[in-house]
Amino acid sequence: MLANRSALVGESVAIEDILRTIEKVSQTDSTVLISGESGVGKELIARAIHENSNRSNKALVIVNCAAIPADLIEAELFGHTKGAFTGATQNRLGRFEAAHGGTLFLDEVGELPLQLQSKLLRVLQTRQFEAVGSNKTIEVDVRIIAATNRDLETAIQTREFREDLYYRLNVIPLKVPALRERKSDIPQLISHFITQFNQATGHSVEMPSGQILEALMAYDWPGNIRELENLIERLVILKGQGTVDLGDLPHRIFQKFAEGRPSGTGALSEWEFPRMVLPNSGLDLKAIVDAFENHLVDQALARTNNNKNRASELLQMNRTTLVEKLRKRGMIQTVGSRNRMKAENNHPTGASTGSDSNSNSNTNSNSNSNGNANNNGSLLGNRGGFIPDVNA
Numbered sequence: 001m002l003a004n005r006s007a008l009v010g011e012s013v014a015i016e017d018i019l020r021t022i023e024k025v026s027q028t029d030s031t032v033l034i035s036g037e038s039g040v041g042k043e044l045i046a047r048a049i050h051e052n053s054n055r056s057n058k059a060l061v062i063v064n065c066a067a068i069p070a071d072l073i074e075a076e077l078f079g080h081t082k083g084a085f086t087g088a089t090q091n092r093l094g095r096f097e098a099a100h101g102g103t104l105f106l107d108e109v110g111e112l113p114l115q116l117q118s119k120l121l122r123v124l125q126t127r128q129f130e131a132v133g134s135n136k137t138i139e140v141d142v143r144i145i146a147a148t149n150r151d152l153e154t155a156i157q158t159r160e161f162r163e164d165l166y167y168r169l170n171v172i173p174l175k176v177p178a179l180r181e182r183k184s185d186i187p188q189l190i191s192h193f194i195t196q197f198n199q200a201t202g203h204s205v206e207m208p209s210g211q212i213l214e215a216l217m218a219y220d221w222p223g224n225i226r227e228l229e230n231l232i233e234r235l236v237i238l239k240g241q242g243t244v245d246l247g248d249l250p251h252r253i254f255q256k257f258a259e260g261r262p263s264g265t266g267a268l269s270e271w272e273f274p275r276m277v278l279p280n281s282g283l284d285l286k287a288i289v290d291a292f293e294n295h296l297v298d299q300a301l302a303r304t305n306n307n308k309n310r311a312s313e314l315l316q317m318n319r320t321t322l323v324e325k326l327r328k329r330g331m332i333q334t335v336g337s338r339n340r341m342k343a344e345n346n347h348p349t350g351a352s353t354g355s356d357s358n359s360n361s362n363t364n365s366n367s368n369s370n371g372n373a374n375n376n377g378s379l380l381g382n383r384g385g386f387i388p389d390v391n392a
């Protein structure tokens with residue numbers, strides 16, 4: 001087992017694998033390339049490698065290659081002499097020297113400018129370099145860990161990343177899967193962050209369970225562990241104590257969970273209701289309910305590419321009822337009114353500029369509306385704004 005797990009929480013097969021790799025590589029000086037999406041824990045893993053190595057009593061120096069302007073990064077890494085460039089008022093030690101005896105973590109290494117990639121390659125091969133403005137060669141003993149959230153193999157193909165540097169860095173590849181690929185870690189992570197933020201704030205929020213935990217497990221966490229950590233911090237601070245309620249979760253999480261629930265059993269769960277607070281001044285109930293209805297109808301149409309049969313199934317209503325609702329909103333013309341309109345104003349808005357566009361206009365008026373009615377009920381924003389009242 002690792003002597004120092006460095007707070008790497010998780011029990012998935014993926015995390016166990018990562019822990020085993022950390023344990024092995026920390027006993028060596030080999031270069032490690034950690035890859036994975038933003039927020040998966042690359043930096044935490046780099047720290048764990050350093051802390052478990054025999055370099056742990058020396059510095060771990062972190063350089064974020066994406067955060068330093070291209071023209072400063074060379075001096076930042078290798079140091080500079082006094083007068084080497086405008087603003088260099090004194091000699092300055094670079095990060096490589098600062099990491100002597102320890103570990104240098106090159107974060108977002110994929111963002112390193114090409115010209116510096118060749119310099120880095122040389123340092124990896126020889127551990128030697130010169131400070132900017134100096135011709136004295138410096139030699140360091142540094143263990144390198146690099147990280148990237150970019151696919152470097154693609155960057156090699158587009159000639160943004162040197163292939164020889166990639167192979168030098170990728171001696172020990174360590175791929176960190178996204179949180180959605182190791183959802184079994186979620187409960188332990190939540191518990192870890194709840195404890196951590198309760199301790200930090202003196203609050204006493206309880207570990208979520210039941211539907212709340214289900215919802216947190218159903219969500220895909222595009223921002224990975226950082227997103228989960230931030231949410232738990234917010235919940236602890238805003239709740240202060242007690243249990244987390246459905247209404248405390250952000251809409252995106254609530255929505256993902258609600259979408260995946262079986263419905264149509266008659267009794268809607270609390271999940272499926274929109275959560276709206278009745279303003280002190282009251283509200284126009286009919287207008288709000290109408291707007292909500294339109295919102296769901298439009299979603300059903302968008303999801304079915306305006307297929308009214310399938311949309312009405314999704315909404316569990318008769319097709320004729322749906323059609324009637326659309327007609328009331330002016331989103332469907334009857335054939336009669338369409339012909340009348342054509343005759344009256346020689347409709348100038350269609351995309352067809354040719355003279356002979358009438359033969360198929362009934363069905364084509366909607367041919368550009370593939371799907372995306374947005375949430376404002378904006379099917380009316382389509383060309384012509386109407387859904388053809390044909391079989392679909």
Ligand SMILES: Nc1ncnc2c1ncn2[C@@H]1O[C@H](COP(=O)(O)OP(=O)(O)OP(=O)(O)O)[C@@H](O)[C@H]1O
Nearest residue numbers: 007008009037038039040041042043044149225226
């Ligand atoms: N397995 C884990 N257990 C506990 N906390 C974790 C774990 N993985 C990541 N974290 C926490 O999640 C946050 C993000 O992790 P980290 O900064 O290491 O990710 P990253 O991959 O370097 O992200 P980025 O690409 O955005 O820099 C940190 O606060 C870290 O402590």
Ligand SMILES: [Mg+2]
Nearest residue numbers: 039042043107
């Ligand atoms: Mg990072």
